[in-house]
Amino acid sequence: MTWQAQVLTLYPDMFPGPLGHAIAGKALRDEKWSLETANIRDFATDKHGSVDDTPAGGGAGMVLRADIIASAIDNAVKKAVENAPLIYLTPRGKLFDQMEAKRLASLDGAIFICGRFEGVDERVLKARQVEELSVGDYVLSGGEMAAMTVMDAVVRLLPGVVGSAKTLDEESFERGLLEYPHYTRPQIWEGMEIPEVLVSGNHKKIAEWRLDEAKNVTRTRRDDMWQKYLATNPQLSEKDKK
Numbered sequence: 183m184t185w186q187a188q189v190l191t192l193y194p195d196m197f198p199g200p201l202g203h204a205i206a207g208k209a210l211r212d213e214k215w216s217l218e219t220a221n222i223r224d225f226a227t228d229k230h231g232s233v234d235d236t237p238a239g240g241g242a243g244m245v246l247r248a249d250i251i252a253s254a255i256d257n258a259v260k261k262a263v264e265n266a267p268l269i270y271l272t273p274r275g276k277l278f279d280q281m282e283a284k285r286l287a288s289l290d291g292a293i294f295i296c297g298r299f300e301g302v303d304e305r306v307l308k309a310r311q312v313e314e315l316s317v318g319d320y321v322l323s324g325g326e327m328a329a330m331t332v333m334d335a336v337v338r339l340l341p342g343v344v345g346s347a348k349t350l351d352e353e354s355f356e357r358g359l360l361e362y363p364h365y366t367r368p369q370i371w372e373g374m375e376i377p378e379v380l381v382s383g384n385h386k387k388i389a390e391w392r393l394d395e396a397k398n399v400t401r402t403r404r405d406d407m408w409q410k411y412l413a414t415n416p417q418l419s420e421k422d423k424k
């Protein structure tokens with residue numbers, strides 16, 4: 183089954199962009215997923231191709247019109263797989279995370295709406311039951327790179343896209359922890375050695391070391407994740423809880 187992405191944007195030429203390279207690009211060529219863009223401007227109704235207007239109530243910038251966005255959405259929905267959610271990328275949305283990437287990967291596709299200017303008229307979001315996702319607490323100039331970020335995170339979770347499913351199992355966020363540090367040859371670099379346990383060949387010890395390091399890095403860098411990990415793993419030793 184091909185995971186079907188549709189993107190509504192004023193800049194269709196930006197796609198596939200980075201998604202045409204490396205893992206996502208190979209998956210696209212292998213038809214593990216498909217990508218279709220629609221130019222929002224094609225849904226304009228006047229001869230100037232206007233898609234935006236001044237904000238009601240005054241103020242800076244322009245707002246994408248509800249009627250234009252609705253036409254673009256309705257056209258995309260006609261072609262979409264049945265359970266494809268409508269997703270508007272916006273700093274006001276729910277923060278995108280690995281759980282959300284998994285949810286989207288478990289569906290058959292999604293329709294992404296990329297905002298520009300001050301954003302989209304609120305009424306269309308309500309009328310078409312659009313979900314809102316943010317890629318972080320900062321403001322981008324458009325939704326395109328946010329949509330690409332979401333798609334990249336989703337595509338690598340699709341079956342057969344990343345070579346070994348084991349690679350995904352131990353990645354950051356998978357167990358509620360950030361990932362342990364990695365090393366590779368040369369054995370000694372600028373006087374620093376690869377930790378001895380990693381060259382010991384003792385797989386049980388290596389797994390224990392990696393889990394300890396994952397706990398350490400999470401505890402020191404992400405207290406929010408660490409507190410959640412503690413709460414969901416009550417069997418942890420006193421040493422871990424410190």
Ligand SMILES: C[S@@+](CC[C@H](N)C(=O)[O-])C[C@H]1O[C@@H](n2cnc3c(N)ncnc32)[C@H](O)[C@@H]1O
Pocket residue numbers: 270271272273274295296297298299300301302315316317318319320321322323324325326328
């Ligand atoms: C300049 S921004 C508009 C910001 C909006 N006026 C606000 O303050 O929330 C233009 C578009 O970029 C996209 N965008 C900006 N930051 C984003 C973020 N953190 N996550 C997802 N999309 C974002 C949205 O599609 C938005 O409509």
